[in-house]
Amino acid sequence: MSLRFPSNSYVGLHSLPKNKKLSARFSSQFINQIEVSSIPYALPSPSLKLYRPSKYSVRRLNPIKVSAVPNVESAPSSFRNKNPKDVNILVVGSTGYIGKFVVKELVSRGFNIIAVAREKSGIRGRNSKEETLNQLKGANVCFSDVTHVDSLEKSLENLGVSVDVVVSCLASRGGGVKDSWQIDYEATKNSLVAGRKFGASHFVLLSAICVQKPLLEFQRAKLKVEAELMKEAEEDNGFTFSIVRPTAFFKSLGGQVELVKDGKPYVMFGDGKLCACKPISEPDLASFIADCVLSEDKINQVLPIGGPGKALTALEQGEMLFRLLGREPKFLKVPIEIMDFAIGVLDFLVKIIPSLEDAAEFGKIGRYYAAESMLVLDPETGEYSAERTPSYGKDTLEEFFERVLREGMAGQELGEQTII
Ligand SMILES: NC(=O)c1ccc[n+]([C@@H]2O[C@H](COP(=O)([O-])OP(=O)(O)OC[C@H]3O[C@@H](n4cnc5c(N)ncnc54)[C@H](OP(=O)(O)O)[C@@H]3O)[C@@H](O)[C@H]2O)c1
Secondary structure (H helix, E strand, O other): OOOOOOHHHOHHHHOOOOOOOOOOOOOOOOOOOOOOOOOOOOOOEOOEOEEOOOHHHHHHOOEOOHHHOOOOOOOOOHHHHOOHHHOEEEEEOOOOOOHHHHHHHHHHOOOEEEEEEOOOEOHHHOEOHHHHHHHOOOOEEEEOOOOOHHHHHHHHHHHOEOOOEEEEOOOOOOOOHHHHHHHHHHHHHHHHHHHHHOOOOEEEEEOOHHHHOOOOHHHHHHHHHHHHHHHHHHHOOOOEEEEEEEOOEHHHOOOOHHHHHOOOOEEEEOOOOOOEEOOEOHHHHHHHHHHHHHOHHHOOEEEEEEOOOOOEEHHHHHHHHHHHHOOOOOEEEEOOHHHHHHHHHHHHHHHHOHHHHHHHHHHHHHHHHHHOOEOEEOOOOOOEEOOOOOEOOOOOHHHHHHHHHHHOOOOOOOOOOOOO
């Protein structure tokens, strides 16, 4: 059996592929002393390969000197008074859809970027080291393993630099239960622990607006890491965070553009008005995340954020698409109960066949995005509110649809899981 969710259901919000089948409190101590050699930059070691794409970026890296490592008193916001070229930012999840743009934006703002990547990055590990280096131009690429705190720390130690800020754009590529906990929680926490050890006093987390109403495992994992950041800031006033909770990404809404262009109907759940979102582009979100590095008004804040313009329902997105194509709208309305039925069956099967756990979770993810708006939940009314959802940036979904109609979805691929 294979079941395809309409992309307007935001299935892609957590990486479900377009057309694809339903197919510690840790020790937060600063290091007060680090054994460093007298050489200005640590030599690459087997566990770390630091690539220096340009001479300029190498020069800008700040080697750790014992005197340069912040102590608890001086650490709090000292990096905010520095010139960006003297601020070292560790970016984890640097090779993702948003992470790549965040690296690019931070590099363009003049920060020193240490981008952590896997040797085989991207969807299904399809990018080689060379391709990753090319993708992350202007950053110092550190091939390491965020899933093991020891390797990450070793890599940073070998790198011989201090860290001022950590930016995490990590996300489970698969979206399954274990993977979500391993990446959205554990690996993100590892980057906090390692970043703190090397001096980081600020953490910018890319989270998701949907954690407001947590029904899915990845949302619970994200909330747990959000809570750790808050606890850390509460217990150490030298530490700050900014939690960014965006609405839908463009890639999550573009899955039907090419199908509709080819004459297929636009598929949506119910009457197409079950939910709405304020989609945001990768560059706009990357810019907002980069603002979080220095902006004092974003310190210790949870920041929901959407793109420009009004909130759009699936129906409105479909109408927009047909208008751009100059065609009469043709919709296929799918009763939401179909998803409830599929989820019921999967939930039953998972009791007999535990390996279907992820399939059941993907069903729930699809159901969630079919009916829940990616907007701020108004605490007073308990309703989603477009008015309460801040807008940022300039890129519109309409421009994105126009581009996809012209050039296709290249670069906008969703995740990698196949369900049933
Ligand atoms: N899609 C939406 O509409 C939407 C809306 C709001 C919020 N969000 C949230 O935004 C976040 C980022 O999304 P995205 O689309 O940019 O994610 P993505 O493209 O899937 O990127 C995930 C990043 O995490 C890394 N990663 C995943 N598994 C790893 C592992 N085992 N070891 C090391 N690194 C690993 C990936 O590295 P590799 O390249 O090596 O795989 C990649 O850099 C997610 O938390 C998502 O929930 C999404």
